[in-house]
Amino acid sequence: MVNKGLFSSIASVFPRATVVNEAGGPAYQYSTKHALAQMAATGTFGNVFYATAQNQLDTMRSLIDQVDDNEFLAKLAVYSRERAYMKDMPAALLVVLSKRDTALMHRVFDRVADNGRVLRTAFQMTRSGQFGRKSLSSSLQRAFQRWLNEASVGKLLSASIGNDPSLRDILRMARPTPKDNMRRALFGWLTDKQVDKWAPATEADLPAAVQSLIAYRGADSAEAQTLIAGDLQVRWDLLADAAKGPMVWKAIARQMGPQALRMNLNTLLRHDVFQDGEGADSEIIDYVAGQLADPAAIARSRQFPYQFLAAYLNASAEVPHKIKAALHDAAEIACGNVPTLAGPVIIGLDTSGSMGCPVTGWQGRGRASKMRCVDVAALFAAAILRRNPDSVVVPFDTRAYDAKIDPSDSILSVSERLSKYGGGGTDCSIPLREANQRYSKRKFAGIVLVSDNESWINGGRFFGSGRGGSTGVVTEWEKFKKAQRKNGIADPKLVCIDIAPYGHTQASDRADILNIGGFSDAVFNVVSSFLESDQARFVREVEAVEL
DSSP states (O other): OOOTTTSOTHHHHSOOOOEEOTTBOEEEEOOHHHHHHHHHHHOOSSBOSSOOHHHHHHHHHHHHHHOOOHHHHHHHHHHHHHTSOOSHHHHHHHHHHHHHOHHHHHHHHHHHSOSHHHHHHHHHHHHTTTTSOSSOOHHHHHHHHHHHHHSOHHHHHHHTSOOSSOHHHHHHHHOOOOSSHHHHHHHHHHTTOOGGGGTTOOGGGSOHHHHHHHHHHHOSSHHHHHHHHTTOOSOTHHHHTTOOSHHHHHHHHHHSOHHHHHHTHHHHHHTTTTEETTEEOHHHHHHHHHHHTOHHHHHHHTOOHHHHHHHHHHSOTTSOHHHHHHHHHHHHHHGGGSOOOSSOEEEEEEOSGGGGSBTTOBOSTTOBOSOBHHHHHHHHHHHHHHHSTTOEEEEESSSBOOOOOOTTSOHHHHHHHHTTSOOSOOOTTHHHHHHHHHSTTSOOSEEEEEEOOOOBEETTEETTBOGGGOBHHHHHHHHHHHHHHHTTOSSOEEEEEEOSOOSEESSOOBTTEEEEEOOSTHHHHHHHHHHTTOOOOHHHHHHTOOO
């Protein structure tokens, strides 16, 4: 008689886990392209809970070596930058392309290196030797030269902010030939060379913005600086070092756009922008609050709540209450940019200990983002709940928590409350089990699991193990599907959002299961499309990029 325990038909329904994840639990390995795409959407080359920066670099290089499709690498570099809003990963892919396919590298260079920060990152990665070269090849040099000659004056001035490497380093190694006297003079000024070495350029050839910037820096009083700053259309960072007191800083604040204001509230506080001689400066406070929560600007820029949560978490306690309240208002307005899903969903929110890791990892020398993985996950849950109020949030670690959510709370308050549950181990099957035990009679379009997917082993028992050698997520998902079909939902979907740069999942991709990596705003749209029976997958999102 055949061993029915070993050769049971459940094997086709419950596929055996194929690998052990970083935490020691059963998992499924992503395909090579998916693993690389997931890393490109989440990796920051920082130390995270289960992997070091070196681990990430080694894994990335190994995955790249297994991908023969250079066009996919080019599309992934663009996706990582334009849709996942990453900086380091797309720069690394650009350097890889400079060795594997120079034609593709040139096609995507300007889209990936869309600002000076990414340009400097690509330059440093090239010099590091980690990708097989320590200097600019002739082809890569031409790409840098083109960027430097075609960038606007404002873009070049913005690129000059920052060191290690600086724009001066890039100019001296790329050695661009200026296309006119204005650019010749500008390159000379940016590299601190005497203008006569760039003959026939003279100081009069410098762009008007640079001449005004020189005048601003040389002004001998705060009043003179304030007058010049009011008309200067350059990044505020270029004015900051020479600013002569709060009066000038108030003028700088009025030059900042909403994003710069949001990201530099503590800087403005430090320079007494929110104070006048008699106390709080209500005029400038009202101005900043109004800029942050401008509905038209938020709708126009398609901002999602993520940016406002980051600003709120980083804002000092001394930042005026009206400005903090504006961040709450802005996050609520930004929820209007989150798509409505095909129906209510169960949202599994991982609040385990590993989710307390900074979302961008530890970057060395004690530097780390205040935004943790659990904060991002909680915001995702809160945003989905706000737009789909009949949904249910299940915070979990190795048990489910009963989330108490006040509908009158702002999305940032809901997010903060959700992030405080748990802190223990990880069992990713818990929210699905909870759905099967408590909500089996209700109709749901599916389940959205937001986690680092690191179900683990404790005391000799695998958390999250399931039937037939599968993970607990797969086992509970099959139960959930049966229950929903009885409820009249013919095609429920499971979405696993992975917000950490690991290469494993608790449920492999198939027609009813989507794995997506990332913590950018683009994830909302992918989830919405999948729940509406769009069969596109995460990798296909990358492959759909037009070069």
